[in-house]
Amino acid sequence: MSRDMMPHFELIQPSDMDNAFEVLERYGEGAWKLAGGQDSYDWFKDRVKRPQAVVDLNGIEELKGIRETPEGVEIGALTTLAEIAESDLITGSFSLLAQAASRVASPQIRNVGTIGGNVCQDARCWYYRAGMDCYRAGGNTCYADTPEGMNREHCIYGADRCVAVSPSDTAPVLVALDASMVIRNSARERIVAAQDFFIGPDVNIERMTVLEPGEILTAIRIPSTWAGSTFYFEKVADRNVWDFPLVNIAAAIKMSGNTIEDIRIACAGVECVPRRLTVVEDVVRGSSRDEETADLAASSAARGAIPLNFNHFKIPLLENLVRRAIRDS
Amino acid sequence: MLVELTVNGEWKSADCPPETTLLKFLREHLMLTGAKLGCDVGDCGTCTVIVDGESYNSCLMLAARAAGRDVTTIEGLADSQGVHPIQEAFEELGSLQCGFCGPGMIMSAKNLLDKNPTASRHEIKDALSGNLCRCTGYTKIIEAIEGAGRVMSSDKYPQSNTF
Secondary structure (H helix, E strand, O other): OOOOOOOOEEOOOOOOHHHHHHHHHHHHHEEEEEOOOOOHHHHHHHOOOOOEEEHHHHHHHHHOOEEEEEOOOOOOOOOOOHHHOOOHHHHHOOHHHHHHOOOOOOOOOOOOOHHHHHOOOOOOOOHHHOOOOOOOOOOOOOOOOOOOOOOOOOOOOOOOOEEOOOOOHHHHHHHHHHOOOEEOOOOOOOEHHHHHHHHOOOOOOOOOOOOOOOEEEEEEEEHHHHOOEEEEEEEEOOOOOOOOOEEEEEEEEEEOOOOOEEEEEEEEOOOOOEOOOOHHHHHOOOOOOOOOHHHHHHHHOOOOOOOOOOOOOOHHHHHHHHHHHHHHH | EEEEEEEOOEEEEEOOOOEEHHHHHHHHHHOOOOOOOOOOOOOOOOOOOEEOOEEEEEEHHHHHHOOOOEOHHHHHEEOOOOOHHHHHHHHHHHOOOOOOOOHHHHHHHHHHHOOOOOOOOOHHOOOOOOOOOOOOOHHHHHHHHHHHHHHHHOOOOOEEEEE
């Protein structure tokens, strides 16, 4: 196959939201929303997705930038991951997000990849990405969940015909920080909690988020609830750069002396959505932070997991990440 | 579509289909073949160029997104007066073997040293983390960049040198 080639598309570069909605409406199913493009170009180069029109949202200024609000911080969906990793506002109050953003892909990709794109990226199952007619692609088989299927990177929770995972590093952070997503279409704006923004195959097998075709994720709001808490982020991947997480962990902890007063902890790489570990939260809340609590948290972390043929290792991996998050944060 | 942009200080324009990547635009429309096509998916970084002071994989950027902006490629580093200190250091230490990763490595290094010529070894490794070399094991590359940084941070190095 010839490389560095994409099938032809019309490129439309709207400069404001009204114009963008008008274009999305005009092209309907044939339209493709482009942010940083780091997920999109893969699809196009592989010729798996062939949109009629690519709507490049980068000319819309209101989708960019990090703003302080009375409630916390608002991040435009098209803000790059590099900007987030270096922003004083974010590193000051929500360093958890800065850490996660700085672990996405490579320096070059973080300079163009956006937070909106990072949370909206499609499933990374290679059978699906290769254009096979799996359930997620509208077919009637899952190639990953077969006796020979290569499913080392796939889920240990929430399998429902599809076993792909949420590959995002920033998504579990947004869940842990109680963020909310601002979504607009031509008629209205709606706010969805980060936790409800991501959907599994049981809800809709062809989508990873609640975002409808005519809608645009415009911003992400992080309330000051967890500002300045004790944070822990760790990502484990086969390669430290460019690679997606096998499992990552994001925790925000409010300490009172040595007691864990409150905690949010979430991870990705184990389920189709970022998984909030509420059992761990319940186990450690009110306990002192020590080895014993960390062990207890670890032993409860992977409760109910159902591994596939090649991903049993994700259970001890998740347990150890939880142990470290509690002990070393 | 007509794409107009500044490349290595010169205003250039060319007509290309909208799906053209910046890499293809540079190589096939402007005949600047310094930036290389490696993995085509952002893994290897050999297509790295600097746009408005930040490094990008030119294979993962539409030419249209670089329109009106200031692009620096490896061709912009050397002129008739001589080569860039990074190139000089690479040559002196024999930092490259096959050399395919070179244009990307050097552009990533330049992007770092322009901002921070006294970058530590750790910062250099970080800045090069999106660039793969399959020959050298990176040691000589990192040593060369440290050396180039010393040159670039010395009083004698012309601060007005934009390339």
